[in-house]
Amino acid sequence: MKQILPNNRFCRVSAALVLALATLSCSSDEGGDTPSTGKATPYVTRVVEFRPAPGQFVNQLPEYREGDTPEDMNRKALEAIGNNRRGMVSLGGFGGYIVVGFDHTIENKPGLCDFRVLGNAFYASGQSEYGSSEPGVIQVAWDANSNGRPDEDEWYEIAGSSYPTAAESWLDKADEAGNDIRTVRGYSITYYRPAQEPGAPTDEYIRWEDNQQEEGYMAKNATHLQSYFPQWLDDEELTFEGTRLPQNGIDLSGAGTNYALYRFAFGYADNDTNESDASAIDIDWAVDASGAPVHLSGVDFIRIHTGVNQVNGWLGECSTEVMGVTDLHLAGEQIASDGLGR
Ligand SMILES: [Ca+2]
Ligand SMILES: [Ca+2]
Ligand SMILES: [Ca+2]
Known part of the structure; x- marks a missing residue:
C-alpha cells in the first residue's frame, strides 16, 4: 500500500456532506456503540471485529500497545474510522478483515447506490x-434475527466487476506480467507466525500456504521493521477465507521500480x-453463496477483506x-447504479 494521501482530497467535501456533518448528533470519541441522541448518522458507529492478516502496517494502523486485547484493537479501529473521523486502518495481506456496524439500517433504495467504503486509493x-x-x-449482512x-x-x-470470474480491461497485461489473473471463490490461506522477528529486511519473512497447493512468503521491507504479525493474537497460525481477486500489480518498468496497481x-x-x-455500492449487487442475486431491503453490517x-x-x-x-442516502449523495454495475 501507499499510505500517503494527497491532502487536497479532504477539501472537496460535498455541500451535502457538510450539511450532514452539521446535523451530526453524535461525535463521541469514546468508541461507544450508540449515539447520544436518537438521530441516525451516516457513518460507522461500531467495529464488531478487526482482524487483519499480517502486513507492513499491522500493529501500526491502528497502533498496538503491549497488553492490548482484540477488544482494545476493535476500539482503536473505531476511534480511527468511526463517526467520519477518516483515520485509517490497514487490513494487511489477503483475507485480513474488518466488520463494521451502524446506528441504523442502511436502506437499499432501488436504482441507487447505497453506501461507499472509504479508502486511500488514488x-x-x-x-x-x-x-x-x-x-x-465487500460483504453485507442484514440482521435478520435481530x-x-x-x-x-x-x-x-x-x-x-470480477465476480464470479475475472473481467477487467487489464487482464491480458497482467497475464503477460506473470500474474495469477483468476478469481478464486472459497480461497483459503494460512499465515504462520515467524519463529523470530528479523531485525532487517528479508524476502522470506512470514510463510503462507493456500488451498491451491501454493505457498510463499510475505517479505519484510526496509521502511517497516516492526512485527507484521498481529501482536494481540496468540495464534501460531492465522487462516483467512474468502473470494480472491486477480493480481492487479504490474511492474511497468520491468526493473522493479514502477509498480502500477490497476x-x-x-x-x-x-x-x-x-x-x-x-x-459507490448498490446493495442490489449482493449475491448468495451460490452466486444468485438476493434482494435485501437494507444492511446492518459490512465486512471488508483484502482481496x-x-x-x-x-x-x-x-x-x-x-x-x-x-451511508449515501443519509449523506445526501444520489448516485445511480445504472451504468456502474453490470
Ligand atoms: Ca490502499
Ligand atoms: Ca440500492
Ligand atoms: Ca444477527
Missing part, C-alpha cells in the same frame, strides 16, 4: 487506469477514489485500507 499522475488500487471484497450481531448465515457478497471496474473497497461514483494476494516489490504486499463507510 491514480498515478495523469492516469485513469492505475495508481494505488488495493481492492477489498440479535444485534452478524451471524454466519446473514452474510452476502457484493458481486464486484483499478477494478466497480464493486470493491480501496479501489477507486473516495470521490468517484465507481467507489488480492500479491507482493509488489518495494511497495510491499497489497493491503486494503479502510477509512470509514458512508
